[in-house]
Amino acid sequence: MYIDVKPLYTQIRSELLKRIEKLRREPKLVVVTYKPDSSTISYLRSQEKSAKRFGLDYEIIEGKTPQHVIKLLRSFSDDEEIDGIFVTHPLPDVDEMEVFENLDPRKDIEGRHPYNLGMLAYGEEFFAPCTAEAVIKILESYTEIIGKNVVIVGRSNTVGKPLSLMLLRRDRSATVTVCHTKTKNLSEFTKKADIVVAAAGRPELITKEMVKENAVVIDVGINVTENGIVGDVAKEVSDIAKVTPVPGGVGKITTVLLMEHLVKAAERINF
Amino acid sequence: MYIDVKPLYTQIRSELLKRIEKLRREPKLVVVTYKPDSSTISYLRSQEKSAKRFGLDYEIIEGKTPQHVIKLLRSFSDDEEIDGIFVTHPLPDVDEMEVFENLDPRKDIEGRHPYNLGMLAYGEEFFAPCTAEAVIKILESYTEIIGKNVVIVGRSNTVGKPLSLMLLRRDRSATVTVCHTKTKNLSEFTKKADIVVAAAGRPELITKEMVKENAVVIDVGINVTENGIVGDVAKEVSDIAKVTPVPGGVGKITTVLLMEHLVKAAERINF
Known part of the structure; x- marks a missing residue:
């Protein structure tokens, strides 16, 4: 027997649409990537489609160097116009711990930041993976x-x-x-x-x-x-x-x- | 049969004493507490003895109000003279999440901060509990x-x-x-x-x-x-x-x- 997840999907989706309507502006997601391979690119394309379907603002930015990636993360973390940051991974030549040090956990919508992971132990699941x-x-x-x-x-x-x-x-x-x-x-x-x-x-x-x-x-x-x-x-x-x-x-x-x-x-x- | 942990204890202790000798000044531990009960007080007394035995600087500070506790944590987190902060818990009327928001994870020697807990998932055990x-x-x-x-x-x-x-x-x-x-x-x-x-x-x-x-x-x-x-x-x-x-x-x-x-x-x- 297969489990049908469509009713759950429909429920989450319709509740989400209601919440989006109440927002003052389009939520903005920025993707930070560096030398993305073909599977990353195809994944991002489908993610973009999904974001557009919900009327969400979506932008992909490619870093020029590992240092530039870190600089981007820091500036997007501080930018109040940006609500969520998605970092593709693994990023070649970029230290994952340095990524976390420069990523505001409140924008870590993937729930990969150590702070958000640790919160799970306390039963707080604001951003779970x-x-x-x-x-x-x-x-x-x-x-x-x-x-x-x-x-x-x-x-x-x-x-x-x-x-x-x-x-x-x-x-x-x-x-x-x-x-x-x-x-x-x-x-x-x-x-x-x-x-x-x-x-x-x-x-x-x-x-x-x-x-x-x-x-x-x-x-x-x-x-x-x-x-x-x-x-x-x-x-x-x-x-x-x-x-x-x-x-x-x-x-x-x-x-x-x-x-x-x-x-x-x-x-x-x-x- | 019982497992004898003394050889392990002796080894950790002697390596630790060597590291302490190399430091430029006595490491300083500050304990923040609020309305401690009798078992907390007796625990802190034995902790203090143990710190003194290693020649470590040890101070217990009691907050006057929950707000004062948070203020203390923030100021000790910023104080470069203080190396580690130990918060007794549970603290009556103090929100644990607010404690973490005001405690520098680099001074969280207990390894209770969500950031340090989350780091364990990444195999980084700088401060594990x-x-x-x-x-x-x-x-x-x-x-x-x-x-x-x-x-x-x-x-x-x-x-x-x-x-x-x-x-x-x-x-x-x-x-x-x-x-x-x-x-x-x-x-x-x-x-x-x-x-x-x-x-x-x-x-x-x-x-x-x-x-x-x-x-x-x-x-x-x-x-x-x-x-x-x-x-x-x-x-x-x-x-x-x-x-x-x-x-x-x-x-x-x-x-x-x-x-x-x-x-x-x-x-x-x-x-």
Whole structure:
């Protein structure tokens, strides 16, 4: 069985449109990039379309040198006309810590800044990483979380780690295990899970034998293969469990949440 | 069997004394408190002794009002004569988030500031919470961590959550589960663990039946009971597993690490 995220998407989208109407001016998102590769460029193109669809102001600026990138970040952080800053990553030759030192966490709509990550431990999710937040929204709209055994496969800073902090929050109170490439007997963990979050970036890593019947499986993977885009979860898993589709699952919610974050940032600056 | 942390303590202490000798002036720690209760006062007294033993400058300042506390934090954050700031907590009527907004994370020797917590996700442990760091130091000095199944019982911001991030760092790469009061069948998790970290604050919560033979058990608990101070791990567990003692285990390392953090802060400001 597949989990249909469209009702959730529609709900987030319509609430967001109402909030945008109330703003005094168009929220502005600036993307800072440096020597973007082809996949970054195609990602930004789809992001731009999505921003325009919501009537949001969107601009891509390419730094000339690593130093210039840092200078741009500092000036955009101070610029009251700019509500959100999106930094493509990894940026070649640019130190990630220096990026954070020059990026105002109040404009970090991706939720990658250490300050925003640390706030998750305190249960404050003003800017959580959009993908982790998408997983939470899907779970909260679909199933009970308290006391559930959740196994996350993958320990990234955009999904695995922040998601584990978010699932431990008292109003969610899942028991959380984070597995990764060094985990021995991965299937022993996943087989016992009520909820599996596959965020390893490995095509069809999670197979039918690894999942308990009727489990909820959130597929965060977006892997480009010879057979097109596939998730981290094998198709057959949907025979016995409830799985989010790829594409059209977590990614769909993630994109709209990035826009929601921009609006949130604009609401804070404008009012 | 009990784990002897004394060799580790001696090593940290002697390296620290060498670093203190090299500093141009005594590192200065300021404690900010507000309406401290008796247990806070007795804790600060033992902290002061420990600071004096290392020849560190130590001062306790009590705020007059919540607003005054915030003002003190701001002024100590800006004061170049002060290397580290310790805020007792919880502070009655003082908003924790406001504390963080006015505390320079470079002086947050406790590692409680969201910025420092978030840095743990990036593998940067300049100021990790001292107790979580003590657990890491003990484990690293005593056993292999990579690929081990680690179960943490307790999800606090000073132990459970930061420790899980630290154990996931690539050079440690443990599989990490965080359990807590809402976990169903706690012993099913702990029984399978190679390493159990008991940080729930519940006297003798972990019993012999809950632990695998020869497991490593780190007892973070310091519970004041009618029978004196006891940990989160029942005495009998040491019959079958390797357990850190309470007192004289994690707490002993935690105290010296707080001093180490102060020296680290002073090194950064002085050089």
